[in-house]
Every structure is written in C-alpha cells, then in structure tokens.
Amino acid sequence: MLESLTLFGFGPDSWGPAMLRAAANTVAVAAAGFALGGSLGVLVAWAKIAGNAPVRWLAAGYTTVLRGIPDLLVIYLFYFGSGLLLTPIAQMFGAEGFVSLPGFLAGMGAIGVVSGAYHAEVIRGAFYSVKTGELEAATAIGMPRLLKFRRITLPLVARHALPGLGNVWQMVLKESALISVTGLVEIMRQAQIGSSFTRQPFTFYFAAGVLFLTITILSGLIFNRLEHRYSRGRA
Amino acid sequence: MTPPAQPDPALPPAVSVRGLRKRYGKLEVLKGINFDAHRGEVVSILGSSGSGKSTLLRCINMLEIPEAGTVTVDGTEIALVTRRDGGRRPADPRAMDQLRARIGMVFQDFNLWSHKTVLGNVIEAPTHVQKRPRAECIAEARALLDKVGIADKADQYPSRLSGGQQQRAAIARALAMNPAVMLFDEPTSALDPELVGEVLRVIRALAEEGRTMLIVTHEVSFARDISDTVVFMNDGVIEESGPPEEVFAAGNNTRLARFVEG
Amino acid sequence: MTPPAQPDPALPPAVSVRGLRKRYGKLEVLKGINFDAHRGEVVSILGSSGSGKSTLLRCINMLEIPEAGTVTVDGTEIALVTRRDGGRRPADPRAMDQLRARIGMVFQDFNLWSHKTVLGNVIEAPTHVQKRPRAECIAEARALLDKVGIADKADQYPSRLSGGQQQRAAIARALAMNPAVMLFDEPTSALDPELVGEVLRVIRALAEEGRTMLIVTHEVSFARDISDTVVFMNDGVIEESGPPEEVFAAGNNTRLARFVEG
Amino acid sequence: MDFEFLSQTFVALLPGIPVTLELATLSLMLGAGLALAFAVVRVRRLRPLNWLVIGYVYVFRGTPLLVQLFIIYYGLAQFPEIRSSFAWTYLREPYWCALLALALNTAAYGSEILRGALLSVPRGQIMAAQACGMSGFLLFRRIVFPIALRQALPAYGNEFILMIKATSLASLVTLADVTGIAARIIAETYRPVEVFVAAGTIYLAISYGLILLVRVAETRLNPDRRDPAPVAGVGAARKEVTP
Amino acid sequence: QEKSWDTIRIATEGAFPPFNLTRQDGTLDGYDVDLSNALCERMKAKCTIIAQPWDGIIPALNAGKYDAIVAAMSANPERAKVVSFTIPYAAGGVTFLTSKDNSLADVPYVDTLIRLQDPKDADKLKAALAELNTAFAGKVAGLQASTIATEFFHKYLPDVKIREYKGNEAELDLAAGRVDMIMASLMYLSDLVKQDGRENLVLFGPRFGGGLLGQGAAIAVRQDDDALREKLDAALEELKADGTMKEISMKWFGFDVTP
C-alpha cells in the first residue's frame, strides 16, 4: 500500500503525473472517437430505417463488417494503411517520403468508424421504441424533416437510447487501449511502460483499472444527468 | 342556434379529394373517394368503425400516401411522384410541409409529445415552424388552453393528464398554428357532454372565421348541430353526402338509418 | 326496452367503496368516495373530464393504491398494510391477484399488449391465469370476437387496428375472464352509434347473467338506457347518485343539469 | 496481397475456432443468466442487493476487460491462501479464469441493457396484466419480459458480437484461440495486416451468423413490424400501439 | 531520387529495460537510446527517437512511420525476411530463469555461449539439449510472444509445453507457479534478478546464440534503404572501434555486451 503511494504520489520519481497525462489522452481520443462515431451512427441508423434498398444494404454491410472484425484490424488499417493511401497523394503535391495519419487521428478515426456501427444499432433500437404517433403529429403540423428530427425525434430517441449509448461510451473508452499500437500513450500503454520500468506489472494494471473506474464514474454522472433530463414526462 | 357563415362556392374548394384509393396489404380501405369542402364549410364524416375515416383524414395531409387519386388544398394540388418501387411520395417535401402547416390535425389518439409539457406542446410549432416570437406564442397558448379549460395543466406532462385533458391539449396544439383547414379525428370522444358543447362552440366560432373543417365523429347529434355537410362512409366509399337535414331524413338509406339508430 | 334483472339487496354488495381518497402530489383527485354496487347492478359513473372517474376505477382494483379508505368486493375487504415509508400496499398479493382475476377492466386507452395478436390478447389471461385448456379458450375467444364484430381481425396486431377495433378487442379481452365485476372506462368512446347499441346489448346481457358493472361514460343517453344507478362525480366527490330517472330529473342539481345539457 | 500466405494463415487459424466459440457461448450463457437476475434486482430495488449490484456493474463496466482478466488471473494468484485453496484447481487454469472474467463482464453490460428495457415497458400494458390477475413471475414471464426483450434485442445483439471479439483477450492469458494463433503467426512472420485479415474473416463469419440469428429473432418478436413496404419518411416505417 | 539521410527517425520500444525504457516524465532512456544518439552524432544526422509498442514495431517501420528500429531486436533469419539488419551491436545470447524452489534451479548456469549453427559447438548443443529435454519433462515455459525464445522452443524443444505472453507477464506466472521457467535475453534477465524482491529468482542452463537466435541485437531498416544501412554499419564500426560502445554498455549493464 505504502509502496504504491510512493509509486503514484507526486514526487519526482512518482508515476502519478505520467498516469494522469495518459488518462487525459485516453479521454481525449475516446471522446473524439465517440463523437465521430455518434455522428456516423445517426446517419447509418437513419439509412437503415428510412433508406431505400441499396442504402439499407450498404448500411447493413457497414454495421455487420465493422462490428464483426477485430478492432485491432481496423486500427492497423487506419494507422498503417493510411500511409499507403496518403503518401501518393502527398507526393503529388510535392511532399517527400512517407505521409500518414498521426497516432491520435488514426486512433480517433478507427474508434469512430468502429463505434459508429454500435451507435447505429443502439439508435435504431431506440427509434423503434418511440411511438409513431408522436412523430406523425410533428409531420402533420408541417415540421420540415430537419426540424422534426431536432425537436421531436432526437429527444424522444435519446430517452430510449441513452442507456445503450452509455454502454457504447464505456466500450469506446476501453477500446482506446488498443490505440497504443499507434504509439499514443494512453492508460494501458503507460501502465505497460511503468510496469516494465519498475517491474511491477500488477500494481500498474491495478492503477490503470482505478483510473478507468474514475473516468467511468465521472462520465456516469454526466450520463445520469442526461438520462434524467431526457426522461421528463415519461409515463 | 345561428347557422355558421355560408361557404362561398365561387372560390375554389378549400379541400378537394378525387378518386382517392388506399390499401394496407390485401385490405382495400379507401376505394375511390371524391368530395369537396368549400372555404368555411364544416364537413362531418360519419361511418362505422373501420370504414376508413381516420385513413381518409391521414391521406388528406399525406401522412399516408394514397395509391391513387389527388388531394387539392386551396386550389393547389398536392403533387405526388411515383418512386421506382411503385410507391408514391410528395414531389416537393418543402411545399408539402408548408401545406401541412396550414392544415391542423387532431389525432384520434392525441399523439401529444411526451417529452414536452402541455404548454410546450402548444408553442412548439408556432415558435419553430412559424418562427414567431416565443413570448407572443406563450401568451396565445395560454389563452387557447384557457379556452379549452386546461389552463391549470399547462406545466404538466401529457402522461399526467386524464383522457379528456389530453384531447383538449391536442385541440389547443392544432389551433395554435391558426390553420386554414382543420382535420379533427373524433375530437369529442373523450369529452363529457359539457365539454362537447364547449368544443361545438369553438368549432362554430372557427367556421365563422372562415376556416374549413373536416370532422370525423360518431355523435350524430353533434354532426347534425355543427355541419354544413354530412358525409357518410361505408366500406371505403362515400355512400351518402349532403346537408344534415337531407342526409338524416329517415328512410334515405337503410345502412345509414341503421347506423344512426344504433 | 326490458329492464335489466333486478339486483338483490339481501346479499352483500358486490362492490363497496368507503372513504376512498387518492392524491397525486398536491392534487387531491378523490376526496372521500362512498358507494355500493349490488350484484347484477349496472352503475354508470358520470362526471366532467378530470373529475377522477378513471382514478376511481383504478383504485377499485388497486392499480392505484388509495391513501385512505377501503374497497370491499363480494364481502371481502381488500386488505392493505402500511409500508414503512408511509405508503400502502396489498397485504396479501396472492389474494389480490385472485380478486383482480374476478374483476374485468376495459381501459380508457385500451392498453392492448402490443406483442400479441388480438386473439393472443384475448386468450392470454384465460390460459395463463385461469389455466384453462388452450383450445377451449381459443374457441371462446373467437366467439367473443365475433360478438364484438372483429372476428376478421383475430390475427392482426393491435397496431394495425382502427380506434374502434382496438376498443372492441379490449372489451373482448376483459370478457374472456368471465369476471363477476366489470369496470368499463368509457367503453364506447371510439365506437359509432351502431356499435354503441351493440355494446349496450352486450352489457345488458351480462347484467342479466348477474354480473355487476361499473361504467364510466360521457354519453348521458347511454347511461340512461343501461343503468340501474347513476353516479355523478364532481371535483373528487360524488355529488349525486340514484336511479337514472331521479338523477336526470331536471333542476335536480345545477351542476349536473349543466353537465347533461352540454 | 499475398493470397497463398493468406489462405495458409486461414487454415492455420481454423483450430482456434472451437476455443473461441466455446468461450463465447459459455460466457454469454452464464452472463445472460446473471444479467437478468441483476437487472431484476435493480428494477425492483431489492435492498441491500441493489447496492451490491450497482457497485458490481460500475466496477465491471468501468474497467477494461483486460484489467479484470489481469486481476483475476495474476492478482488472485498473488495470494498464497488462494493458491493453496480448492479454487486454485480452477483459477490455476487460464481457461477458467478467462471464462470467469468474460461472464462477469458481460453480465454487467447485459444487466444495464435489460434494466433499460424493463423500464421502458409501458405502464399501461403492465396495468392491463395486473387487472387480469397477473402478478409476480407470471406477469414478468408473459408480458414484461417479452416486451422488454423486443426493446433489448438490438443492444443485446451488440453485446453478443462484442463478446465474440472479447474472447480474443483470452490469448493474453496464453489460450490458443483464433487471436492467440494469429498473434503467434504474426510473431513468426511480421505480417500483421494479412494475418488480421484472415482472422477478421473468421470473426466476421461468426459475427455474421450471430447477426442473422438476432435478426431472425427480431422479426419473430416483432411481427407487427414486418410491414410490406414502409412508406414516405422516417415516421411511417412502422406502427406502434396507440396510447 | 537518392536520400541523403541527414534526418533520421528512430523507433524504440521504451519498455524493455535496461535496453530501452521510458522515464516518469515520458523521456526515453536506456542503452539503445544512448547508442542511437552516439550514432547520430557520428553520422552528423539529426535524429528523432520515438516510442512504438513492440506489436507494431516492424509493420510501422515498413509503413514508413520511421526509418530505423533500435530496440534490442535480435537479428534472426525470420525477421530478416521483412527488414534488413545492420551488423549486431549487442550480443549475449538467451538463457533461462526459474525460481529457487523449483527443481530446475538445480540445473547449473553455464556461462558460455553455445552457437546454434556453429559446427564447433554441435556436440555441446546436442548434449545441452538432451540434458534440458530431461529436465524439462512435465515443466511449462513462459515466453514472450514475438521473440526469438519462442522460435527456439518450437525448433529445439518442441515437446516442452509453452505459454506465450504479450508482455513481461510471464514473470508473474513464474511467481504464481503456473510456469516453471522463462527464457529471454541474458542481458534482460541478468538485470531482472538484480531488482528488489526478485531474490528468489535464479538463472540456469546454458546460454544460446547464433542461428535462428540471430547474431545478437541489431538495428532494423527497411529492405530498400541500403544507403541508410551502410551508413549505420559504418558508424557502428566506428563506435565499436573507439570504445564508445563499451562505455555505454558498462553504464547500463555493468559488463561489456559489444559483440
């Protein structure tokens, strides 16, 4: 116990600040990826619900493939594959050598497209539990699509989707650990670095768990508030 | 009882329906409906349960797209285009929305927005569709809620209201847009006789302002009191239509007579 | 019209309500309700919207637990115990269930189970609460659906039904349990006059079989035709009760008179 | 891309499939049972169990599965008491540790999904059942659960697929599942993209089978949603019971 | 066009002390890092050193994320198929570790290098493997995946049960008794046993090198970057010759690892 205090306190030899910096990276890459995934998810859910056959087919392909393949593959493709794609483009513009996405962007992109598939499923499920009549009432009163979406559909869907989105956020948060192959120092990578330095893997992975738990508890508070807000008027 | 302002047949009809057909799967619900409603005219639609009355109202503002036929509102036909899969859709969604904003609708099952209070339900469309100043909308909404007798429920959520209160909130919501045409689907079903009288008075006042009204109702006496025209639907077609005195004249049509007798 | 079978006052009342009080937050909805309904008696409950009629029905089979007062069904008082937090709950849940199985209820907003077909809704309780053989239940259910005129909709899901069809499905569901007491919350609100007449006949037949019926309704003529007793509620109390001829006698009570006139 | 290498890798990965499938199936079954029990505890607020479950869910949703696996596998092993106890016969084995961690993890997620679904069952539908004399388990089994399941299914489908992929963490405690074998091939050949494509195909096939199963279940549970052709706009794609 | 290589991006793992490690403040340090800096100074090149986790260290090189890997990477034939190696800059071979209460602790530590494909060592190798095969009966080895140790077991001790770990967790399972031994680089293991709390760990068995174990640690570059490799080779020769390499080695290992 005392030993871990000196390990994670704030002295010069302490791993506390490093772990906190890593935690900030985790939150940043997860939040950016979650936001990207959320936007994608809304689009894809919408395509699945209201699209014509080819659009629905595409959307189904997307959610099936991205949920089905290992996340690490997506990250590899984003991180290593982006070079293959970007280098020729950059060289056309006169750049030299290799050009590819920085770790953070590659991670954010990978998390975004993967979590987009999960977002889409959650949102789709939530949409089906909204009463049609309430949406029809908005159409009947002459709301244009976007307005209806923003003022009526979104809040009603949010009410049902929030618990599921909470799950997706938790998933994304932890998926960020895989981003370390890109060299981004997030919590799990920092734990690995610390454990190899001190040769105390268990202590570091335990600390990583505590950090993750803290982040989830804090974000859980936000989700609870949102849930409360969107459940107003519920029978 | 004073008769409502006379509709003016010189103008084009406010709502004109021609050859409307709608089916759900194998079930043909509307089998070619034709009728006109003139400006300021109150049309009651009667008919047995399942005869397609709600479906007709829903087709008029294109909540359901009819397979065939046209709907013309205020001289403009609602243009539909045929999709590749054979279904149809509104040709110009923007124009469709603008039109819908001028057609108020009170649903049979109210469909109040559950995430908004009663007041929120009423001011939603005026503030966001018509983009009028919020304070003005609130003042008007409160007046409307007062008129339908639920001013004290303005800040409640719909799930906390009794059936009749929900119905009145739905009426207030439709009126708040100040629509030229109103579609009422059984607007008095959950109301007590006192309130039915109240709604009757409101509808009459609206008709005098020149608003056109299509009212689905089961209450023969209500229809008799309020309508310029009564339409009797049966099995997907209009079987009878005309001024109430004529339509309700005994022996006119056995099906209708049986219907009215109960 | 033949009067319904006479209720027998020698037996204990089928339903007896004493000092019933119910509040939602600050709003006191029921302010001490007392009344009896004898075996085979048809009691109509009238009252303006929001006066607490639906709440009263829900309290009778304890879907809402009243803050004070007792409900006695067939001589057995529904025992409530006070919880630590001050609320009350049924003392014996099993006995409560058995009692509820003998009280049929038709809700104002139907509440059909969305995951079951119409037939599924009707046979659910007979097969699983009464545990009767499925084939028998199905046969009975089909007969009931035929009686209310929606035999052709037996295999549809509730979301595909018109308002009146849903209401009839709900009535069939309640009847399928063959209950001794029936609570109807506006059973004819979505029905056309023809069907209202039909339901009136059904209710009369049920009364003749000795069933007790409490019917919330807005239709004065319906209440007049069908009831042995009319109860008029206003603002959470019973303001008037007695045989229809007496209650509806003009000038009896200004509030009621105004209510009936509309 | 080198297709010969790809197909060789594919064949080499095949023996991992049973391990992956077995871990996923067992942990999902165990987890779903626990999840349902936990969700009921939460919805009915059975104290003090309620608090325990809240804490449990927070911890298991709030930490990476990797950490959970580490703590169960390496953490518990640090205590000589455990190593000398009966439990060590199981905890000693990576397989049981992985199964335990996976099941506990999915139970936490599943219980949240089911809780949300249970809470979304319309009150009117429950009241209608109570009015018929249903209560307790009968009410739950016949009305509440089927309605909740319809709502929960898309989200639980996500969870199934996540678990298929989560089993890959078992390779970290030395199990030779598909990922475990893939990691070994990568270590020998340094061609991660090809190997991941081969492994990805396998995971995708498994997930796709699962998605099909879930879709069949969804249409069976929502017969009223089998509309012939959805009409105009988002709102018209389905019908729900009118309130 | 030909690159002049006056700027070079170098990757190291940053989690394999004392070769390379990351300090609390995020700075990289260790034998590899000091060596890299010395090399760059010698080549008059501007260098940036970045940390890259081991899993992706070779793919990222080939994807062009950086130009060279200096991460205690053994130059073995398998890897040489996908990257090209400079001359080795550290050699110590690989050996075994167990805990003192394990019967393997009785196998003596043989502080001489057995070269796998060297004909001179063929007899020694045969004898050693025979001895190990009997000693290892019923034992389990814990190895880090993607290392030469795994390949060694596959080829020379195929009957011994092994478990593969992603990182250095095999040490934990050695402590828990789930595995009986670890095989890793001598330089890494000899540093490990010096740490606090590892008093019950001992080295045992012979030291192996050469063959599939490679000639020792070398720098990896992309296969078509011959100019860079030659430049690095030249600089390494210089550092070897003038004793700089020995100096760095003494600082980090306490003994000379120069091949």
Ligand SMILES: Nc1ncnc2c1ncn2[C@@H]1O[C@H](COP(=O)(O)OP(=O)(O)OP(=O)(O)O)[C@@H](O)[C@H]1O
């Ligand atoms: N859950 C609730 N929370 C708060 N207030 C409620 C709730 N349910 C009902 N009320 C209020 O209680 C009052 C009585 O409601 P109730 O549904 O019993 O009326 P009712 O007599 O059935 O009216 P109607 O004829 O319109 O159906 C109403 O003012 C209503 O707003």
Ligand SMILES: Nc1ncnc2c1ncn2[C@@H]1O[C@H](COP(=O)(O)OP(=O)(O)OP(=O)(O)O)[C@@H](O)[C@H]1O
């Ligand atoms: N979405 C649907 N799918 C299939 N059939 C439907 C659908 N909606 C309505 N129907 C059927 O169409 C017919 C007409 O329904 P509609 O709601 O228009 O009747 P209505 O005249 O309004 O009846 P009520 O007076 O009972 O409200 C009914 O038989 C109904 O079952």
Ligand SMILES: [Mg+2]
């Ligand atoms: Mg209708």
Ligand SMILES: [Mg+2]
């Ligand atoms: Mg009511």
